[in-house]
Amino acid sequence: MAVGKPTLYLVHEPERACFEALLADGFARQAAFEICSYLAQSTDLAPEFDAIGTACAARGLDFRAVELDDAAGVLETADRDRSLVWTLTDGVAYFRGGAAPALARLNGLRTIGADDSLFALCQDKFRSGAVLSALGLPVPQAGLVRGGEWLVEPPVSVSGYFVKPNRLGAKIGIWEDSRIGRAGDALGLGRRVFDAYRDEVVVQPYVAGRNVRASFLAVDPNAGVNVLGISFVESGGDFQTMADSMALYGDTGAAARDEGSYREPELVPVASLQPRAAKTIEGMAARLMAGLGLRDVFSMDLRVEADDTVHLIEFEVCPGLPCFDFRAYCRMQWGMSLAEAMAETAARRFD
Structure with missing residues (x-):
């Protein structure tokens, strides 16, 4: 029986698929558009799939770019001994790419990158900050706001504060006024983020540099x-x-x-x-x-x-x-x- 070439599977979530899912979930079109912009790497890399395939072929590999919605079926039939899964887009809330390394593990496939638990951890800035702090790393201590109410208040800071969404990318929902002077000002920003994106905000002491x-x-x-x-x-x-x-x-x-x-x-x-x-x-x-x-x-x-x-x-x-x-x-x-x-x-x- 002929044996196929080793295959690299690149799993990615397109902006279009995410946009349609967010609209179906009741998000406003503008908010859905802004959220999906963080998946632009899928858009930017797609024109280079042929170049990646050519580079893989030169090294004796097959290459398959797999959209996330097709990943369950594709990975279920992949050869355990001759397959490698690379997840291009992550996410556990608005984006769904964090499911890809879990699907690979479910099907006994090797992966490029960290295990699936870290795909979830790094997407929650408040929780990941707590873990990084426990490891002794210099992470700004954070407060957390849901809507207009404190879940955890931040430490006192003489340098002011920086406010960003908790589960979206560090840039999504960040406006020019995201650096604030008083902790109380974070409540208004928290309401704006929650109304638009349904996310909490992390409130950290502003660090210079x-x-x-x-x-x-x-x-x-x-x-x-x-x-x-x-x-x-x-x-x-x-x-x-x-x-x-x-x-x-x-x-x-x-x-x-x-x-x-x-x-x-x-x-x-x-x-x-x-x-x-x-x-x-x-x-x-x-x-x-x-x-x-x-x-x-x-x-x-x-x-x-x-x-x-x-x-x-x-x-x-x-x-x-x-x-x-x-x-x-x-x-x-x-x-x-x-x-x-x-x-x-x-x-x-x-x-």
């Missing part, structure tokens, strides 16, 4: 934190709003590229300016890998102050692969395009 993204892809299965890409992300603002995010990705970002108005933030290696902070971040990543089991692919968002104080804001087990920063990381660290890096990562797992 520059925005940093740390990206990790173990093209080599034995790679450690030495391959972590750690960069300042210079967008010209203190924090990225929902409007900023939508201008970079998906259909809006594509339109901006067509018009010539697209502007990517500048990436500057942290080690070139603050090597002590870069070493601290590597230590944090090692702690996450040992304490939580992060592996294969993940990212961290941080703030770094001028005196090398580092604040860990959040981690993601499903980083935006087609985003400008991750593409730059693949080029700089691995000397590969995104498609080549994905294919090589999968091929070495089969080896």
Whole structure:
């Protein structure tokens, strides 16, 4: 009997499918549109599925891009010994991609990335912050607001507070006034977020510093934190709003590229300016890998102050692969395009 090639399955949730599900659940069209914008990586990567397939074929692999709604049937029939599942889009509330690694485990299939429990944890900022704090990592202590009422009050802060949705992406629902002076002002923002998105808000003491993204892809299965890409992300603002995010990705970002108005933030290696902070971040990543089991692919968002104080804001087990920063990381660290890096990562797992 002929034996098929090893196959990489890339499971993704399209914006369209999410939008239709949210409308069916009673969300307003504008809110559903804004929520779905966080799935723009599926939109952005789709034109490159052929390139990923070609890169996989060059390494003796088959490649299948699988929409999330088809994943249960496809993975149920996949060959346990010759299949590898990579989840592109996560989510446990508005997005449903967190089901993909669980489906892979149900069917005895190997995966790229962390186990399915972490897909749920990292999507709940309040709970993940509590776990990260228990691991001794420098995470701002958070309060939690549902609607206009405190569930947990934040600590006193002389620097003011930052407010963001709890289960949506860190940018969705973030407006220009999301940095506030008094904790009580979070109640009004909490009502706005709950009315639009049905989400709680996390209220954290505002931390100063520059925005940093740390990206990790173990093209080599034995790679450690030495391959972590750690960069300042210079967008010209203190924090990225929902409007900023939508201008970079998906259909809006594509339109901006067509018009010539697209502007990517500048990436500057942290080690070139603050090597002590870069070493601290590597230590944090090692702690996450040992304490939580992060592996294969993940990212961290941080703030770094001028005196090398580092604040860990959040981690993601499903980083935006087609985003400008991750593409730059693949080029700089691995000397590969995104498609080549994905294919090589999968091929070495089969080896």
